[in-house]
Amino acid sequence: MDQIQYYDANRIEGRSMTIIIDNGKLETISRNSSKGTGIRALCQGSWGYTSIDGETDLETGIKNASELAASMNRTTPKERVVLGGAPKRKVGSMPVIKINPEDISIEEKVELLREIEKHAAEEGIKSTRVSYSESVLTTRFMNSEGEEKEYSTIKSGFSVSAVAAVGNNYQAGRESRFNIAGYEIFEKNDPYKLAKEAAEMAKSLLKAKTPKGGAVPVILDPELAGVFTHEAVGHASESDLVLQNDSVLSGKLGKQIASPKITVIDDPTLHEYGYYPFDAEGIPPEKTVLIKDGVLNSYLHSRETAGVFESVSGNARAQGYAMPVVRMSNTYIDKGDASFEEILEDIKNGIYLIGSRGGQVNTGEGVFQFNAEKGYRIQNGEITDLVRDVSLSGQTLDILNQIRMVGKDVKLHAGHCGKSGQTVPVTDGAPHISISKATVGGA
Amino acid sequence: MAKINTDKLFPENSISIEEIKSNIEKALALSEKLGASDAEIVFSINESTGIQFKKDIIETAKQSLNAGYGIRAAVNGAVGFSGTNVMSELENTLRTAVASAKVMEADPFFKNFPEKAAYKEVGGLFDDKIVEMSLDECIECAADMISGVKSVENMIPTSGGFSRSVSYFMIMNTGGLSAQKKGTAVSGFADVTTQSGEVSTAYDYDVSRKKDIDFAAIGQNAADLAKKSLKGIAVGAEKMPVIFHPFSFADILENTLVPSVDADSVQKERSGLAGRLGEEIAHSDLSIIDDGTLNGGISSGAFDDEGTPTQKTRVIENGFLTSYLYDSYTAGKDTVKSTGNGYRYSYSSVPGVDFSNFIIDFPQSDIIAETKRGIYVNTVIGAHTANEISGDFSIEGRNAFLIENGEISKPVKSVMISGNIFEMLKNIDGAGKDVRSVGGVVTPSVRISEMSVIGE
Structure with a gap:
């Protein structure tokens, strides 16, 4: 029973460049070129996977992966995996790239980055850093079912950060923009304005207070609400985690798990940073409604998990030629009907949390922790004192049910998501939302 | 193969x-x-x-x-x-x-x-x-x-x-x-x-x-710990001693103290320890050594990724900040010798300063038995969200337990712990006998005399 029932290969070839300006000094110009192949083979219930840097002979690679799978199947035989969910869909169009970044000289890029840094180096700012990156990647996919296709993408992005300090009080502000885009990213996003905003943020935080911790009503801005959506809801919707009992959403399909005001969507077809024309299993994706009016509607799938759930796939992604894993793309809470003023009015007293310094979640128990960049006290429906070092923690299901109001102002934010040791580009977002009670950490 | x-x-x-x-x-x-x-x-x-x-x-x-x-x-x-x-x-x-x-x-x-x-x-x-x-x-x-x-x-x-x-x-x-x-x-x-x-x-x-x-x-x-963590009780908001297991202590150090002793951050004034060499920054019994020569160490080697011989660098000695960590460029800038801390994530990345094996030394005792009331925290989530310059953090303690009268008494549901690494270093008042290596940080369990803990 050593027969290989399926194999596929992702061959990636690309170039990338990073430029960093730090405290006025052009610190790094780093350029990389790479090639490589990742090959999977399936024998009954065992996967064999081989990845090789550089030039590879595809046939040898397929043979290696097949031997690994067959050998695994001999040692630890298990139930046959049935790959499902390979819908015949049209491959979507790629976002239009207006200015190929490789057509712009390094000198011109450096000059622009220096100018951006100057806008962050305001009085009172102790140190600044601007980084820029671009990459050109071609992905070729083939499998044993006769599929063969490829696409090329260009990604660009930049970040600017500023640190303000008084004595031992150090505060940072940071802004970043990334997209599947060319050099026009600097036209679509005003880098000078963002640099100023990073500096202003750092300076204002110096004077901010640290609130007393406790359970209070909160408003989350689109960025932090987006992080919550991605980390707490999105990851728990990944079917590989669901199948391994590592998701608080296991066994909850069709059940009311959130306030009826909440609809959560993952959409790889949006021309945003998480876009892809087909996934790492060659499947053109579609929009998935994860939560519809508070009811858990669907998980995200690879072909293997789609086979188990009799669903459709399209969310198997990989960093380069690593082994594909079930991943999100562009994930957001859909727009509601409240204006920000109405949300403020309704919440009366509490804390308005803004931006994100990152977070972490235990998907199995549904427990999360996020740090906001800053916050404001809300008193009698009005925004008052600035606060810092504020974090939000709680139980995912608890928070989903305590959502009071959902705004109209959906905003997406590009970032990088890590899982299984791989990083992929994603966006997450939401409108402003309010929560009746959540644990806010402070001093 | x-x-x-x-x-x-x-x-x-x-x-x-x-x-x-x-x-x-x-x-x-x-x-x-x-x-x-x-x-x-x-x-x-x-x-x-x-x-x-x-x-x-x-x-x-x-x-x-x-x-x-x-x-x-x-x-x-x-x-x-x-x-x-x-x-x-x-x-x-x-x-x-x-x-x-x-x-x-x-x-x-x-x-x-x-x-x-x-x-x-x-x-x-x-x-x-x-x-x-x-x-x-x-x-x-x-x-x-x-x-x-x-x-x-x-x-x-x-x-x-x-x-x-x-x-x-x-x-x-x-x-x-x-x-x-x-x-x-x-x-x-x-x-x-x-x-x-x-x-x-x-x-x-x-x-x-x-x-x-x-x-x-x-x-x-792992299974024993998950089992012991069942039926957790809730604690309120309290200031009390916290004992960090090597997993959680290493996680906090890597996200706060380690970037603060990186000469690159210091030179760019992005470190809370900039300009503080020779100052007493920690409990007088605490010493921390970065040791790239540690036998069998996860990050050990005869030389770093720039070819500089590795060495033992005393970062904190009896509470005093004694050295930053240098690669060849940052060392040249301060006209000192590289401490052999130039590392690369991979061949395709620019080398920079990183720690090798970070060895935490504090007099060891039966810290749980010596604690009347406190919290024992095995792991934390969110340590990477710390403000690495000021050292402030607010993290979620996991697989935590209440200590009462010198014994681990009950599991505790999630607790949020807020603090500052530099205050923590001063308030360390005990270390266990359970030294282990956690991704290059070699540390025992460590007790902090008082921290702000909020239950759910």
Whole structure:
């Protein structure tokens, strides 16, 4: 029973460049070129996977992966995996790239980055850093079912950060923009304005207070609400985690798990940073409604998990030629009907949390922790004192049910998501939302 | 199974280490003609096997070969970097690095790449048994972790895995430095949950340069911890002593203290410890040593990734801040010697300052028995969200327990712990006898006299 029932290969070839300006000094110009192949083979219930840097002979690679799978199947035989969910869909169009970044000289890029840094180096700012990156990647996919296709993408992005300090009080502000885009990213996003905003943020935080911790009503801005959506809801919707009992959403399909005001969507077809024309299993994706009016509607799938759930796939992604894993793309809470003023009015007293310094979640128990960049006290429906070092923690299901109001102002934010040791580009977002009670950490 | 064989690294392409060495020599000679004053080329190769399981099923066997060149070229002190994993692209990659350096402005702080030096061998970094492991042996290690988990009632893995790796690193520069090092490692990781009833999760892992890990114990420890964490009680908001397990203490240190002693952050004034050398910053019984020469250490080696000999660097001695950590560039800037802390994530990344093995030394005692009331925290989530400059953090403690009258009494549901690393260093008032190495941080459990704890 050593027969290989399926194999596929992702061959990636690309170039990338990073430029960093730090405290006025052009610190790094780093350029990389790479090639490589990742090959999977399936024998009954065992996967064999081989990845090789550089030039590879595809046939040898397929043979290696097949031997690994067959050998695994001999040692630890298990139930046959049935790959499902390979819908015949049209491959979507790629976002239009207006200015190929490789057509712009390094000198011109450096000059622009220096100018951006100057806008962050305001009085009172102790140190600044601007980084820029671009990459050109071609992905070729083939499998044993006769599929063969490829696409090329260009990604660009930049970040600017500023640190303000008084004595031992150090505060940072940071802004970043990334997209599947060319050099026009600097036209679509005003880098000078963002640099100023990073500096202003750092300076204002110096004077901010640290609130007393406790359970209070909160408003989350689109960025932090987006992080919550991605980390707490999105990851728990990944079917590989669901199948391994590592998701608080296991066994909850069709059940009311959130306030009826909440609809959560993952959409790889949006021309945003998480876009892809087909996934790492060659499947053109579609929009998935994860939560519809508070009811858990669907998980995200690879072909293997789609086979188990009799669903459709399209969310198997990989960093380069690593082994594909079930991943999100562009994930957001859909727009509601409240204006920000109405949300403020309704919440009366509490804390308005803004931006994100990152977070972490235990998907199995549904427990999360996020740090906001800053916050404001809300008193009698009005925004008052600035606060810092504020974090939000709680139980995912608890928070989903305590959502009071959902705004109209959906905003997406590009970032990088890590899982299984791989990083992929994603966006997450939401409108402003309010929560009746959540644990806010402070001093 | 593919093996690292120094004669024939790429059987398919028939490229040997000797050929790579001669290609690098040729490229270094060319760098001068291209206008570089100094050049450095590293070549690294990593061969690894991974076995992954989901629930109690071993699903995937992975085998990977990563290899490539990283090049630094200096023109007027400005250093350009370029990398590739395409063996035939070495010369073009060098040209790219030189071209980048020419775009950059002169940098008077750049002295040169590290000079040729004598190295002392560090033991315990290479184990032939890891090189020779068969696929079946690798699968067995994963199976041992699974049975370890299942030896505890009602516990099952969610996911986990085993990995083995063999690496080889070569560095040469135009100053005449030429060095090679190799290493091996095995690791195991198990994430567990309850099979039915109340959900309780935990994890454990271990990593070693030798094939000496008890894989069943990893599974069993994680399962025991998840089981003990069932039926957690809620605590209110309180200030009390907190004991951090090596896992949680290492996680906090890596995200706060480590970046603060990085000379690069210090020079850029992005460190809360900038300008504070010689100051008393911690409890007078606390010493911290960065030791790249530690026998069998996860981050040990005879030299760092720039070719500088590794050493023992006293970062904190009896409470006083005694040294920052330097790579060759930051050392040149402060006109001191590199502490041998120039590291790279991979051949394709620019080297920078990083810690090697961070050894925490504090007088050890039975800290739980000596604690009347407090919280014991095994792991934390969110340590990476700390403000690494000010040292402020607010994190979620997991698999936490209440300590009452010198004993672990009850599991505690999630607790949020807020604090500041620099205050913590002053308020350390005890360390356990349970030293372990957590990703290069070698530490016992540590007690902080008072912290702000908020239950849910």
